[in-house]
Amino acid sequence: MTNNLETWVYIENHFNHVDPSSLQLVTKAKEISDGPVVAVITETPNQNLESEVKPYGADKIVIIKDEALNEANDDTIANALVELAKKDLPNAFLFSATVTGRSIAPRVQSELKTGLTADCLDLRFEDDLLIASKPSYGDNVMCEITCPKTRPQMASVRPNTFKAVEATPTSEVVTANLAVKVDDRITIDTETPLVADDTNINSATRIIALGRGAQSEQVIAHAKAVAARIGATIAVSRPLTDLPEFSHEQQIGQSGNTVAPELIINLGISGAVQYTVGMQNADTIVSVNTDENAPIFESSDYKYVGDAEEFLQGLLKQL
Numbered sequence: 001m002t003n004n005l006e007t008w009v010y011i012e013n014h015f016n017h018v019d020p021s022s023l024q025l026v027t028k029a030k031e032i033s034d035g036p037v038v039a040v041i042t043e044t045p046n047q048n049l050e051s052e053v054k055p056y057g058a059d060k061i062v063i064i065k066d067e068a069l070n071e072a073n074d075d076t077i078a079n080a081l082v083e084l085a086k087k088d089l090p091n092a093f094l095f096s097a098t099v100t101g102r103s104i105a106p107r108v109q110s111e112l113k114t115g116l117t118a119d120c121l122d123l124r125f126e127d128d129l130l131i132a133s134k135p136s137y138g139d140n141v142m143c144e145i146t147c148p149k150t151r152p153q154m155a156s157v158r159p160n161t162f163k164a165v166e167a168t169p170t171s172e173v174v175t176a177n178l179a180v181k182v183d184d185r186i187t188i189d190t191e192t193p194l195v196a197d198d199t200n201i202n203s204a205t206r207i208i209a210l211g212r213g214a215q216s217e218q219v220i221a222h223a224k225a226v227a228a229r230i231g232a233t234i235a236v237s238r239p240l241t242d243l244p245e246f247s248h249e250q251q252i253g254q255s256g257n258t259v260a261p262e263l264i265i266n267l268g269i270s271g272a273v274q275y276t277v278g279m280q281n282a283d284t285i286v287s288v289n290t291d292e293n294a295p296i297f298e299s300s301d302y303k304y305v306g307d308a309e310e311f312l313q314g315l316l317k318q319l
């Protein structure tokens, strides 16, 4: 156990930039934590990720700076985080449930012999106890999971579950004094950034989402035409992942992705809670459905009661 009530957030270094999901976690940690929120950065001496983190108002930024972190593998980064945490165990340590976060967090957890709740959808504290919520048992129930006996209490959270909000900028920035232990069992020869492409719904600012009521070839073609005109990405509800042209990566919802675009247009989607939970953080939600009582309208800012194809044709004329 520890007397340190800090909540640490690991700031993911993604090709010399902060992964946006790390900033979302800083905002959430500040909202729920009574103790100080510390953003932990791993970077090389010539990197400056702290400039991207400061505007989000963590109480402190701790930087592990070392040349060994140049193209470091996940074991090396985990070693550095473990060394830092062993010096002064924080109360909680949060990671994004990105590919990188899902790899580093369990390595840290096993070295610190503590508990990790992976892929959470919500977090809160009761006093100093972290309550992590996540879908379980084949996504059929939401569980609240705690780690009452060991510290830090660790959790990874799905990207886009929370919103990053700027706050009073961080003034306390310190560099940790520790030597990074390189783990060279695996070396990284080449790395290719996962840049936004037209099927990456996680980073999309505009999304057109298609459901079972919008699965005809014509509707899909017109939705793609509108998407191309307004710079939107196509996403789908669960049933459409059965069509060969869509993949699970494009699915929004409880067992898919959580998205937070500026605009989402839902076409022919009924609004089951397993779907809406994945898009309720969008700034503006427009929904189109032939059924005026469709539940999707309850979570929408604008509604169009009518046929998806009719709506798209009208939109294409306007564009």
Ligand SMILES: Cc1cc2nc3c(=O)[nH]c(=O)nc-3n(C[C@H](O)[C@H](O)[C@H](O)COP(=O)(O)OP(=O)(O)OC[C@H]3O[C@@H](n4cnc5c(N)ncnc54)[C@H](O)[C@@H]3O)c2cc1C
Residues within 6 Å of the ligand: 138, 139, 140, 210, 211, 212, 213, 214, 236, 237, 238, 239, 240, 251, 252, 253, 254, 255, 256, 257, 267, 268, 269, 270, 271, 272, 273, 274, 275, 278, 288, 289, 290, 291, 294, 306, 307, 308, 309
């Ligand atoms: C454990 C579990 C996890 C799940 N996870 C997910 C998930 O991650 N994502 C997800 O999406 N689902 C998920 N589901 C499934 C979910 O419960 C719903 O079945 C699914 O979201 C329904 O998809 P839909 O709205 O496209 O289809 P439907 O519910 O069939 O709705 C189709 C809608 O289209 C409308 N419509 C019909 N014709 C037209 C037209 N011409 N123009 C306009 N509107 C029209 C209809 O009125 C209807 O409202 C999960 C279910 C379970 C049990």
